[in-house]
Amino acid sequence: MQYKMQTKNLNLHYGNKQALYNISLDVPTNKVVALIGPSGCGKSTFLKTLNRMNDLVENVHIDGDIFLDGSDIYAPDTDIVHLRKRVGMVFQRPNPFPMSIYENIAYGPRIHGISNKKQLDEIVEKSLRNAALWDEVKDRLNDSAMGMSGGQQQRLCIARVLAVEPEVILMDEPCSALDPISTMKIEELVTVLKEKYTIVMVTHNMQQAARVSDYTAFFLNGKLIEHDITDVIFTNPSNKETEDYISGRFG
């Protein structure tokens, strides 16, 4: 098994408060890993350590190791902009830029130095196609992204991540603000995207974790309680707390 990302004995403190305890988790290449657990269990915090989004929070202290393709992403010489290109992120609420659909997608590649119009056109089309959005928006690429539906906006955000050709996509409850049909579209998309990308997804929707992920990790009070193949977690978890949580006994 090849691992795209690995964490080893990861501890994270916000000031004096410890939020993550000794997390060691492997993320296999081209698989979907779902992170589940009740609110405040540390799953989103953990997700954000994978592309160093927590660097933006004051008073954060992290120890332990996080590897991307075997290289420590917290090494002093890490180029954070390049890291976040390789490890992209989709947030809970769709957050398109207040500009056209086209410009939303072209923005990232431009920052990374692509200015050729033809090349940008190709990237925009390819990204929108890969995010299963092209057919819905190809005739209105110059319309504002703010006029799209929530589900379309979220797929636009996924297309925006795809435009900079990442290797890993982090998703923080990507469907929690979406209607059921849009949710299903995103889930369909995730199963297609994993052929090319490695995906780590935080979700509060247990059935979503069961449907789309290959591996599931259960967090509770900042600790990784259990992680295993999703089929095992949802049929016969070894830990009682995992069983109680996934069967809705608490949370």
Next chain:
Amino acid sequence: MEQQITRKAYIEELAKIQEKVVEMGIAAETACKNAIEALLNFDKNLAAEVMKNDDIIDDLLIDIEDSCILLIAKQQPIAHDLRVITTAFKISTDLERIGDHAFDIAKITCNSKKAFDFDETSIKKLSDCAVNMINMSTTAYKNADVNMAEKVCIEDDTADSLFAKTLTQIAAFNENKGISELSFISRYLERIGDHATNIAEWVIYLETAERIRKTNRLSD
């Protein structure tokens, strides 16, 4: 973090399904006991009662199935909860079949003009074994007792060998009088043992998530 227990109605509904399965188990065991008693005492009234009471077992099956289907549709059960539901489906089907066999035995008594003239030792042993297997498998289910369920699986071999002996004895003693009826009864009893074994295997699955393969039974 404080952990609050949730899904009270759902948990109660799961427990109700299990209670109904236990109730069905008791009904099926009673039906078998009475069917054999009716046969041995040539008690046509008791046999008729067994046949009539089969409706109760059939109604319980529909009731359990409906409850299971509703929970699957509305509650997305997983892990142990899902095993409670799938095993309720499977076990209630086996219990319904046991009820049918008791019905069949009672029907033979009802349709017979006079008591069967035969040495009842073997068939008595076989029926004791079968009834005991139903009792053990439903008790194992009720008490989540994997050890007891494993004993039922082993007991199935005893039922099979008692069945073979009973057939030989019937053939030797009966000189064609009632031989087919008694052979059928023995066969029904042997099948009851098989259904009890299925139930025991589902109990093991319910509690451990381990599947017992027919070709790899505990006694092998």
